[in-house]
Amino acid sequence: MGTKIDQNKQQKKDTLLKTAFHLFTTKGIAKTSISEIVEAAGIAKGTFYLYFTDKYDIRNKLIAHESSLIFKKAGEALAASGITNFDDRIIFIVDHILNQLNENQALLNLINKNLSWGIFKNALIQNTEEGVNFKHVYDQMIQESGTPIRDPEVMLFLIIELVSSTCYSAILYQEPVDLVSLKPHLFEVIRSIIDAHRRPIT
Amino acid sequence: MGTKIDQNKQQKKDTLLKTAFHLFTTKGIAKTSISEIVEAAGIAKGTFYLYFTDKYDIRNKLIAHESSLIFKKAGEALAASGITNFDDRIIFIVDHILNQLNENQALLNLINKNLSWGIFKNALIQNTEEGVNFKHVYDQMIQESGTPIRDPEVMLFLIIELVSSTCYSAILYQEPVDLVSLKPHLFEVIRSIIDAHRRPIT
Amino acid sequence: MGTKIDQNKQQKKDTLLKTAFHLFTTKGIAKTSISEIVEAAGIAKGTFYLYFTDKYDIRNKLIAHESSLIFKKAGEALAASGITNFDDRIIFIVDHILNQLNENQALLNLINKNLSWGIFKNALIQNTEEGVNFKHVYDQMIQESGTPIRDPEVMLFLIIELVSSTCYSAILYQEPVDLVSLKPHLFEVIRSIIDAHRRPIT
Amino acid sequence: MGTKIDQNKQQKKDTLLKTAFHLFTTKGIAKTSISEIVEAAGIAKGTFYLYFTDKYDIRNKLIAHESSLIFKKAGEALAASGITNFDDRIIFIVDHILNQLNENQALLNLINKNLSWGIFKNALIQNTEEGVNFKHVYDQMIQESGTPIRDPEVMLFLIIELVSSTCYSAILYQEPVDLVSLKPHLFEVIRSIIDAHRRPIT
DNA sequence: TATGAATGAGAGTTCATTCAT
DNA sequence: AATGAATGAACTCTCATTCAT
Numbered sequence: 001m002g003t004k005i006d007q008n009k010q011q012k013k014d015t016l017l018k019t020a021f022h023l024f025t026t027k028g029i030a031k032t033s034i035s036e037i038v039e040a041a042g043i044a045k046g047t048f049y050l051y052f053t054d055k056y057d058i059r060n061k062l063i064a065h066e067s068s069l070i071f072k073k074a075g076e077a078l079a080a081s082g083i084t085n086f087d088d089r090i091i092f093i094v095d096h097i098l099n100q101l102n103e104n105q106a107l108l109n110l111i112n113k114n115l116s117w118g119i120f121k122n123a124l125i126q127n128t129e130e131g132v133n134f135k136h137v138y139d140q141m142i143q144e145s146g147t148p149i150r151d152p153e154v155m156l157f158l159i160i161e162l163v164s165s166t167c168y169s170a171i172l173y174q175e176p177v178d179l180v181s182l183k184p185h186l187f188e189v190i191r192s193i194i195d196a197h198r199r200p201i202t
Numbered sequence: 203m204g205t206k207i208d209q210n211k212q213q214k215k216d217t218l219l220k221t222a223f224h225l226f227t228t229k230g231i232a233k234t235s236i237s238e239i240v241e242a243a244g245i246a247k248g249t250f251y252l253y254f255t256d257k258y259d260i261r262n263k264l265i266a267h268e269s270s271l272i273f274k275k276a277g278e279a280l281a282a283s284g285i286t287n288f289d290d291r292i293i294f295i296v297d298h299i300l301n302q303l304n305e306n307q308a309l310l311n312l313i314n315k316n317l318s319w320g321i322f323k324n325a326l327i328q329n330t331e332e333g334v335n336f337k338h339v340y341d342q343m344i345q346e347s348g349t350p351i352r353d354p355e356v357m358l359f360l361i362i363e364l365v366s367s368t369c370y371s372a373i374l375y376q377e378p379v380d381l382v383s384l385k386p387h388l389f390e391v392i393r394s395i396i397d398a399h400r401r402p403i404t
Numbered sequence: 405m406g407t408k409i410d411q412n413k414q415q416k417k418d419t420l421l422k423t424a425f426h427l428f429t430t431k432g433i434a435k436t437s438i439s440e441i442v443e444a445a446g447i448a449k450g451t452f453y454l455y456f457t458d459k460y461d462i463r464n465k466l467i468a469h470e471s472s473l474i475f476k477k478a479g480e481a482l483a484a485s486g487i488t489n490f491d492d493r494i495i496f497i498v499d500h501i502l503n504q505l506n507e508n509q510a511l512l513n514l515i516n517k518n519l520s521w522g523i524f525k526n527a528l529i530q531n532t533e534e535g536v537n538f539k540h541v542y543d544q545m546i547q548e549s550g551t552p553i554r555d556p557e558v559m560l561f562l563i564i565e566l567v568s569s570t571c572y573s574a575i576l577y578q579e580p581v582d583l584v585s586l587k588p589h590l591f592e593v594i595r596s597i598i599d600a601h602r603r604p605i606t
Numbered sequence: 607m608g609t610k611i612d613q614n615k616q617q618k619k620d621t622l623l624k625t626a627f628h629l630f631t632t633k634g635i636a637k638t639s640i641s642e643i644v645e646a647a648g649i650a651k652g653t654f655y656l657y658f659t660d661k662y663d664i665r666n667k668l669i670a671h672e673s674s675l676i677f678k679k680a681g682e683a684l685a686a687s688g689i690t691n692f693d694d695r696i697i698f699i700v701d702h703i704l705n706q707l708n709e710n711q712a713l714l715n716l717i718n719k720n721l722s723w724g725i726f727k728n729a730l731i732q733n734t735e736e737g738v739n740f741k742h743v744y745d746q747m748i749q750e751s752g753t754p755i756r757d758p759e760v761m762l763f764l765i766i767e768l769v770s771s772t773c774y775s776a777i778l779y780q781e782p783v784d785l786v787s788l789k790p791h792l793f794e795v796i797r798s799i800i801d802a803h804r805r806p807i808t
Numbered sequence: 809t810a811t812g813a814a815t816g817a818g819a820g821t822t823c824a825t826t827c828a829t
Numbered sequence: 830a831a832t833g834a835a836t837g838a839a840c841t842c843t844c845a846t847t848c849a850t
Contacts, residue, residue, distance in 0.1 A: 009830080030232075033823060044832040051826075154387055157378045158368060160392075166360060167369035176359045185356055185398075190395035191365075193294075207813075214814085235840065246815045288845080382844070414811085437844060448811040453846075518761055558791055561782045562772060566795075569771035570764060580763045589802075596798035600791075611829080611834075618835085639819060655821070792843045 015041045017065070020058045028113065029059055033183035059110075064122065065191055066107050069102050086145030087194050091187050094163055102171050102179055103197045112168050147198050155197040159190055215253045217243045222260045227308035231261055261312075267311050272302050273336055288347030289396050293389050298363055300396075304373050304381055314370045349400050357399045361392055417455045420446045421469070424462045429510035433463060445523055463514075470511050474504050490549030491598050494592050498567055506575050506583055550600050559601045560600045563594055619657045621647045623671075630795050631712035635665055635766045646800050665716075676706050677740055692751030693800050697793050706784055718774045748760055753804050761803045764798055 019041040023032040034055060038045045052058040074096040083089050101108045138156060142149050149155060163186065169175045170182040221243040225234040236257055240247045254260040276298040280301045285291050303310045340358060344351050351357060365388065372384040423445040427436040438459060442449045456462040478500040487493050505512045542560060546553050553559060567590065571581045574586040625647035629638040639740050640661055644651045658664040680702040689695050707714045744762060755761060769792065773782045776788040 012831090034825090035823065038833095041350060045254075045824090045834095046826080046832055047830080054824075061832070097228050151379075151387070154384070155379045157371075158364070158387060161367040162360070162364045165363040169359075176355050182356070185353070187358060188398050189360060189391065189395050192398060193391050196394060205840095211813075236842085237840075246819090248843080249813080252813070256841080319814055416810090424837095439844065442812095449813095449848080450811055451809085452628070458845075483729060485696060495614065534816075555783075555791070557782045558788070561775075562791060564773040564847090566764070566768045569767035573763075580759050581757075586760070589757070589764060592802050593799050596802060597795050600794050600798060610836080614833075640821090641819075651820090652822080652836055656834070660820080772847095 003189060011053075012043060014042060015050060016048065017058065017062055021062050021066075021106075021110075024059060024062070025110050027158065029055065029110075054125060063107075063111055066104075067111075070097055070104075070107075073100060075137060084144070086141055086147075087191055089141055090159070090191060090194065094159070094186070094190065095183070098163070098171075098179060098183070099165055100110070101167060105172060108171060112172075149194075150197050150200070152197070158193055162186070162189065162193075203281075214245060214249060218245060218250060218253060219260065219264060222266075223264055223282070223308070223312070226261060226264070227312050231312075232255065242278055258384055259264060265309075268306075269313070272299060272306075272309075275302060277336070286346070288349075289393055291343055292361070292396065294387070294393065296361070297385070298379060300369055303369060307374060308375055310370065314374075315334070351396075351398045352402070354399070357395060360395055364388070364391065364395075371375060407463060416447060416451060420447060420452065420455060421462065421466055424516070425466050425470075425510075428463060428466070429514050431512075433459065456550050467511075467515055470508075471515075472492070474501060474508075474511075476591075479541060482552065488548075490545055490551075491595055493545055494563070495594060496596065498563070498586070498590070502567070502571055502575075502583060502587070507578060512572065512575060516576075549571060553598075554604070556601070559597060562597055566590070566593065617652060618649060622649060622654060623664065623668060627668055627672075627712075629714070630665060630668070631716050635661065635716075637736070652698060667716055672710075673717070674701060676710075676713075679706060681740070681743060686771075690748055693797055695747055696800065697796060698763070700765070700796065702708070703774055704769070704777075704785060704789070707773060711778060714774065714777060718778075755800075756803050756806070758803070761799060764799055768779070768792070768795065769798075 015081070016037065018036050020032070023037055023040060032055070034048055035045065038048050049194075052061070072139055074093045077096050078089060078092055083090060142152055166182060166186060167179065170177060170179045219237065222234070222239050225242060234257070236250055237247065239260075240250050244318055254263070277294050279298050280291060280294055283294060287293055313382060340354070344354055368388060371383065372379060372381045420441065422435070424441050427441055427444060434483065436459070438452055442452050456465070478497045479498050482496055483494060485496060487496055513528075541555070546556055570586060570590060571583065574581060574583045610772060622643065626638070626643050629643055629646060638661070640654055641651065643664075644654050658667070680699045682696055683702050684695060689698055744758070748758055772788060772792060773785065776783060776785045
């Protein structure tokens with residue numbers, strides 16, 4: 001099974017990912033060249049191509065990986081919290097993710113500067129390697145909630161888009177208000193959205 | 203006066219803008235080179251640098267111009283509509299803008315693919331050349347509405363972010379639903395947001 | 405005779421020369437473009453070509469003009485000094501020119517940075533516009549000196565080359581010694597050169 | 607070991623140096639582009655930047671290399687000559703270098719046209735790669751000469767500047783006289799300079 | 809005489825990608 | 830599997846020069 005070789009391979013890949021993340025968040029993707037990544041990683045240029053097809057491939061894998069980690073932590077915290085009410089659970093998760101992004105602004109910046117919310121959302125909703133599937137958790141949460149939700153997918157979409165687009169400028173630029181001030185508004189709107197999706201459409 | 207020369211200058215600039223818009227929306231900014239733009243425009247390379255500092259300068263000018271046009275049209279339509287109720291006015295404007303973006307998907311794509319909501323928002327909120335100032339219109343609308351609005355700026359921010367982030371995937375990819383299906387949800391949430399900002403914070 | 409027009413012409417030319425000198429000495433010829441010169445001079449680009457053929461033409465005219473001025477002053481000072489001894493006259497002129505260059509290091513730098521000693525020497529030896537002709541003065545000095553000089557042209561060449569090449573680094577960089585320290589050595593060697601040219605060749 | 611690769615690398619570098627030297631001396635540095643160099647050398651443009659940072663880097667390396675070679679040869683010839691008298695040694699070296707420059711006018715032109723006497727002098731005085739150090743040889747020569755020399759560094763400076771500035775026009779343009787005619791004058795002045803530096807300053 | 813918009817060749821440089829080792 | 834020298838297309842940007850006004 002060549003474990004040593006496989007370990008070595010994974011190590012090289014990880015080094016490249018780590019170095020790329022650092023450079024991407026430090027100086028931006030556009031201004032980071034593959035040459036720089038491999039040089040900073042202390043790995044040969046040709047080796048890069050053994051693991052990634054190009055700069056955007058490594059970026060996507062980076063975002064997918066980090067995003068799924070963020071979600072995983074939020075899910076674990078939710079489980080530990082013992083919260084059972086559906087609305088509170090959603091708010092809890094949003095809050096937890098916002099706090100993580102607030103503490104990992106480099107990642108938030110990378111995600112936004114590269115328009116990769118799609119990848120982020122995929123990491124939340126679909127199954128990516130690491131195996132957490134928020135869609136599944138979400139569906140289960142809906143089932144466990146007593147009341148039925150109309151168009152649950154649209155509702156999730158609205159919430160994710162609202163949260164992601166507002167938190168970006170709030171966290172990074174405190175515009176129009178900082179994260180702490182934004183949260184009450186945001187949570188209020190989220191609760192409104194959920195409420196609305198419990199009523200028949202108007 | 204130099205009418206002929208000035209006309210010629212404006213014409214060159216316009217040709218460059220038009221050509222750049224076409225190429226940017228067709229194949230993306232990153233993959234469009236200045237060489238291509240000038241070649242397609244039938245203008246000398248040096249001439250480009252007479253009017254723009256670089257590729258991103260022409261993109262910004264493009265987005266600012268187009269965005270302010272979109273808003274101007276929405277404002278004019280609102281005036282012509284005779285609607286007086288505040289909530290309905292907001293919905294009307296959002297609806298109008300969504301329709302315009304739906305019909306100008308190339309622009310929508312350009313704006314999003316280049317993370318230039320900031321520029322778009324500036325065109326809406328601040329005064330750019332063409333002289334329409336939505337912030338001013340918005341403030342007037344609030345005054346004319348009978349009931350007071352709490353944190354009007356945050357409210358506008360929430361609405362703009364919600365609309366802009368959701369419409370992108372709805373219009374361009376019909377994801378998670380198409381624009382027609384999205385609108386009722388969106389308008390419902392917007393009304394909730396406005397309602398919430400009429401109540402004292404919870 | 406269109407004096408006004410002629411005055412205007414001369415004024416434009418002078419402005420260009422003055423501006424070019426400033427830019428050449430400030431940021432070097434290579435990094436100074438004609439565009440910059442005309443812009444700084446507040447004159448149209450096309451006008452430049454009415455007076456000069458290119459960047460190097462204006463540089464040469466600049467150096468020739470400044471050089472001949474330097475010599476003119478040295479000649480006038482010599483006449484005023486009343487010195488009659490040949491050797492002392494040569495030393496006096498060299499000393500005077502060295503002092504001028506020391507006070508006009510921008511010019512010295514321009515001359516050297518552009519390998520234009522030839523032009524400088526021409527300005528000394530040949531007749532350039534302004535009409536001072538050092539060669540003529542030099543020949544007269546030799547005639548007035550009692551003793552005959554062998555190969556006077558070679559002698560002048562040796563002196564000029566020695567002075568010009570050594571003063572550059574002494575004045576601008578105090579290398580290997582500063583101008584004050586260099587002078588005694590230089591004058592000593594010059595006197596040796598003159599002495600040698602009074603003896604038959606060995 | 608990588609002998610083959612290393613050989614190949616050195617060969618590329620040498621080819622570039624050789625080609626650059628030819629073009630620089632044929633048509634001047636200013637009018638030689640990197641594109642021309644690599645095209646003439648039959649090497650890819652990118653490869654140039656693997657070995658040199660820019661045009662001036664290759665020029666400096668060229669001059670330093672050639673200059674140190676010239677000196678090395680003069681030093682070897684001196685050793686072989688068996689001359690012991692200090693003055694004669696200096697004259698011998700100057701004579702040898704003059705002859706070499708006379709036979710390598712392309713190099714002489716390159717050095718002068720690019721004002722790189724500093725680099726040339728460094729190659730003479732300091733230790734550059736090839737390992738000859740003229741300053742060291744010079745100091746030893748002074749020690750071995752019986753009589754003490756005042757300000758030996760200034761003396762060397764005077765000689766180098768005198769020789770280099772006069773030989774340029776004599777060799778390349780026979781102005782004011784050709785090299786053969788210049789030599790006696792030059793040697794005479796050099797002997798005067800040395801003599802003067804044996805006496806206390808006047 | 810004076811202008812300055814327009815030109816376009818070409819300079820310098822980067823960098824993703826290949827492939828022999 | 831890993832290397833890194835070599836590639837060369839493609840890029841941005843400059844600037845001397847022209848010429849219609």
